[in-house]
Amino acid sequence: MRTSQWIGGVAATAVTVGALVVGGGTAFADTPAPTPAPAAGSNQQVCTVRIPKLLTKIDSLTATINGPATTKGSTAWLQAREDKARAAGHTAAADLLQDRITDRAQRLTELAGVKSQVLAVQSKDCGS
Numbered sequence: 001m002r003t004s005q006w007i008g009g010v011a012a013t014a015v016t017v018g019a020l021v022v023g024g025g026t027a028f029a030d031t032p033a034p035t036p037a038p039a040a041g042s043n044q045q046v047c048t049v050r051i052p053k054l055l056t057k058i059d060s061l062t063a064t065i066n067g068p069a070t071t072k073g074s075t076a077w078l079q080a081r082e083d084k085a086r087a088a089g090h091t092a093a094a095d096l097l098q099d100r101i102t103d104r105a106q107r108l109t110e111l112a113g114v115k116s117q118v119l120a121v122q123s124k125d126c127g128s
Helices: 002-029 040-065 075-087 091-125
Strands: none
Touching (some): 075 091
16 A cells, blocks of 8 residues: 555656646746836826935035035045044045045036936926
């Protein structure tokens, strides 16, 4: 009795594996289902919520970078920290701060580019 159950189990397993091997190849080769079109309200949300939020964030970052020495994260603030580190003899820290100061100009260029792209999308897709 036990042998026939074992043989039956092996046969069932072999049939299952055979079906997966033969039929599984075509299932994996199928192209994925097409992505659904965006909902009608999603463009409205982009125009009324996301784009204004992005523009506000870009303006905020630009103002921070261009801010006075009292604004944490501004170029002037970094310059003051770099001067203080050099005066204290911490040249390694001062060099790192100088690298951050140098990167600020590039960051401003990137922010201006992103802002122009966002404004172009806004004028094209949102009609304003």
